[in-house]
Structures are given as C-alpha cells and as structure tokens.
Amino acid sequence: MSAHNEKPDVQAALAALKEGFAKKIPAKVEEIRQSWETLKLSESSSDTFHLLHRQTHTLAGTSGTYGFDKIGKVAKAIEILLQDELTEDRTNWSKARVGEVEDLLVQLEIFSQETSGAEGSDLQVAPSSQASLLSGQVASKLIYLVDDDIDLLNAMTMQIQTFGYTVSAFSDLECFEKALKHHSPDVVVMDVMFGEGAKAGIEHISRINSERDQPLRTIFITGSHDVLTRLDAVRANGLGYFPKPVLVEHLIDALDLLTHQLVEEPYRVVIVDDSEDQSEFAALVLQQAGMETKVVNDPLQLLHVLSEFLPDLILMDIYMPKCSGLELSKVIRQMDSYVSTPIVFLSSEHDLKKQLGAMSLGGDDFLSKPVEPWHLVSIVTSRVKRGRMIRKLAETDGLTGLLNHTKSKERLESELARAKRDNTPLSFAMLDIDHFKHVNDNYGHPAGDRVLKSLANMFKQNLRPYDTVGRYGGEEFVVILSSTDTQTAKTIMDKMRIRFSEISHSSEEGEFTCNFSCGIASYPDFDSGTILSDEADKALYEAKEGGRNRVVLA
C-alpha cells in the first residue's frame, strides 16, 4: 500500500503541484506550436527539429506524471511521429506526415484550453435520464461512471444508456464523491488510474466503503493487467474487473447481474399444516429470514392457494385430517405447473422407512419436528435456490435469459386470457434481426451471440416488468405487450428498432451495427393465441419484403 492514507498533506501538496502545472500547459503547448511553425518555414533546421522533439517529449512525460493523460497521449503521438523522422531522411517529410502533426497539434491546443478553463481536469457531465418508453415504467437503474478519459467517458455513457440505464458520468474523483452525498447509485463503474495515482480509483472506493454501512457495488475498468491491481480491486470490494478496451456487452452483462440481484424476489413458501401453532412458528422463522409465507391450515384449500401465490416451495405436514400430506403431494406432482416445485415434509415421524416412503411419493426432503430454526431456513433456502435454477433452465433460453419458445407461447395464452377477462387490449410482436447470417459469417458466431444478447438486454431494460420478451429461436424474438393497443405497440417497437440500430457491436473484425424487422398483431383485432401469432408472422414477412428495418401492423 502507498503512504496515501497516513499523509493527507502529501495529497494536498500534490494537488497544488498539479494545479500549478495545469496553468503552465497552455504556454508549453504554445511553445510547441511556435517550434512547429518555425520548422515548417526552415526545412533544414535540425536544431529546431530537435527542440520540437524535446518539447513534445517533455510535455508527454510531465502531463502523464500529473495525470493529464489526454494531453500526455497526444504529445506522445507527436513525439513518436518526430522520432520516426529522426531515424529517416528528413527531406522525405511527406504531406501526409505534416498533416498528421497538424491534426495532433490542434487536438493538443483544444485539450490544453479545456484543461486550463476547467480547473484541472474537472468535468462533470450532467446526469442524463433516459426517456422512458412507456409511462409507468420502473425507474431505471442509476450507474455512476468515473473515468478521466473524457472521450471514453462520453462513448461509454452513450452505450450504457442504450441498454436502458441512467448514467451519470464523472471525469473527476472529487465530483464523483460530491454526487455520492446526494444519491447512491446502483452500481459504480470506476477507472483505476487517475491523476491522483495509478490505483487512485481503487483507493478512493476503498476509503469511501470504509465510511459506509453498505459497500458501493463497484466494477473497475483498467488499462493495467497485473495481478496485484486485480487483488487490490477485490480487496476494495470490487465486484467486477474489466481490462480496457472494455467490451460494452460484457459490462452490460455484469451490470444486469448486479442490478438484478438487487431485485431478486423473496423466496415464497407455502406452509401446509393443520396445527395453527406449528405453522405460525415455521412462518415466523422463514419470514425472519426474509421470505414470504402463506399458511394453509385446510389442506383442501392448497390447490387454490398454489395458483394464486405461485410458491417456490411447499412445506407440508404429513399427518393432517381430511387428507394426508403424502396424498396431497401426489396430487401436486400430477399437475404440470408444479412438477418442479420442491416439497419438504415436516413431521414428527421418526421412522426412517416412513420418511423414505414420503420422499418416494414426490417429496424432496424430510424434516423431523421439532425442527431447529436454522435447519429449517437452510433446507428451504437450498431447495428454493435449486428449484429456481431448474425452473429457469427449463423455461428460459440459455444465451439470452429470455423465455424460450414453449414458455413464450404459454405466456401468450395466459396473458391473452387475462386481457379478455379484464377487457384490455394486448399486442403481440414478432421480430427478426435482419441479415443475421451475414453477421455470423462475417464477424463470427461469438459476435453474433453478443448481438442476440444485446437485443435481449435492451428489451429487458426498456419494457415494463410485466411485459414479456421471449426468444422464439435463432434470431427470432417475440414481445407481448399487455394493455397496449396496436398504435402504441408500433410506437414502442419503432423506438426499440431505432435504438437497437444505434448500438455499435464490436468484434475482432471491427465494429458493426444491426437492425430488425417486426410484425405486430393485437387483441381484440385477433382473438386467439394461434391467430395472433400467425398474423404477426405474416406482418413480419411483409416487413422483410418491404425492405427490412421496419415495423408492420397486421
């Protein structure tokens, strides 16, 4: 560790030096400009040439030391161009080379004005909130992005916003910390190296976390690849670590994962027991562990409760009047919808044979009363975790995490039933990425997969939680918009289409963009799942025939 924490006066002294240096930058850049102009007039002046080389070399080195990386990089680029000329015959200065130096010099002058005008390298981009596609949309997650490379900052802000996050960008650690006092972001994306030090980003987060009850959820991005930095990042509670250049799709995956954890639904447990005392006890224990519970004292009411409460797990007494837990579990296992819902028996039965018998009838575990609270919680937790995982595997598409074909169709039927019952409209959209084969052929399958994921992410982020997105197969997706009529659905899908076409995808073969075609059919115009699906498919075909990258209504 550096002496950073014990010696705040050093930081202050360094900041003062930095400020002093910042003021000198414009004059240094002006000197470089003058040498360059002189050199252009007197081609043979080797002295001027060496002077210019030296001036750029010095500026590159000092700017880097003081953390003015942008200026340092441009100065370095000029130095390298000059260096090349030093080793070659200087009479061969090509027009292109002169142009290159000119361009770099202009960049240098712009950066130098920015630096002196903005008090050091301070710059804060105002938080820009993403216009919601639909009223009543859940608030999007807030990301604080901190990096002193302003070009990178702007580019990343744009890209992350595309996926429906609200991004506040900071080029400066101080501004970031001030903003923290007003708002806690869902995730911080933090550069490692700043003017304050090669690991200033990590050190800063570390210190902030030590003053907080809950550490900031932080992802570090860095140009450094060494293990020690990585280790420091982990010690500062870093949840992710991405070497630059950061692949935006990967970063979004990590953000999705982190922000999703925040909203993971509490485990839902149904407790079936004829004894009110026993069931209340179990309910209390599980509630204290953060779970939602529903107590059923009349076993015959269970099936009704199941369909409403949709539990992750059923905790069931074996000996009950009217019907036994064993019989009830057989009934449950005969219903497709609950085939994967774990059942845990709770009983004073100590006979191992009977316990095993209970398991063979569809139970997943057996707990003997009286059960220790911690034991109950741990058994329920591990069963629910596994149960949710299995359900997810069975119902979703592995690559995108969207509902799979079968589940999407099921959802269409159930949403349609609800729409009919509530007398509200419903729109069903089918979409297909244009020329997707071309993407796979030219940019490789990994790049193609990332395109599919980015489309899935964009929808997940931008639609309301109760809308459904599914992957029908290949590059074909479906969207079910509840309470949404045809025209509104078209507006929404058009916005999504445009936004998707603006995402820049990266691959080893270079960057590229994609777009999609879409067909929409709505209830009550069409009133069965099959017809909606057929009509949307026809409209999609029309969109393709009509030149692609468009939305067509059935």
Add this chain to the structure above:
Amino acid sequence: MQKLERILYAEDESDIQQVASLALETVGGFALKICGSGLEAVAEIETFEPQLLLFDVMMPDMDGPTALAKIRELDDYESIPAVFMTAKVQPNEVQEYLDMGAVDVIPKPFDPMALATQVQEIWERIQS
C-alpha cells in the same frame, strides 16, 4: 541489510523534479540530491556520496546512460546501483538499459504515491 538513505536523482524537467521530490523526500523520507543534467550528476556524486542513482534517460548536455558510464569510471563508484526512469519500456529497450549496468527501470510516467515504494523494493531486491 543496509538502509537506503541517499539518492542522487537526475532529471532536467523542473515539473517532474518537484513531483519526484515530493514522492521521495516527503513520502519516502529519503535524502535526495536533485541534478538538472547528467553532467551535474557526475560533478555532484563525490560530494553527496549517494547509495543509489536514479536517472532520467533523455537529458540535454549529458544523457543518463552516458552519465552512468562516466560515474562507473570513478573509484568507489564502479558498482553503484543505478535505476533509469524512462517512457521506453519495451522488453528490448529495458534489456538495453540493463545491459548498460542499470539494476532496474522505472516506467514513466511514474505514480508519485508509489515511487518511494518502488525504489525501496528495488533496493531490497539488490541487497538480498
């Protein structure tokens, strides 16, 4: 092990001298003699009696490698450890400096808060 106390530092750029002085004197607690060129370093070495040389590579008048070669010709300084500071840290470039007799190379730009530790680590490595 002998404790590192005295460092002779050569760097022509005053802005970098200031940061290095902060990094090595204030943070690191070393006694530092700052020279503006290789020529000055050669002139100062026998009065300052440093334990370690910390040289910028590119300097006017006399560059770091030349200054090191001159110093190595002096009695008592044939084997004084030297560290170069440079932006050129490609493996072949680093090897060149090591071939000139440097014990290590610190890449520029350096981290002011970490420089003292870097130097101390190099010192401990060559002492062991």
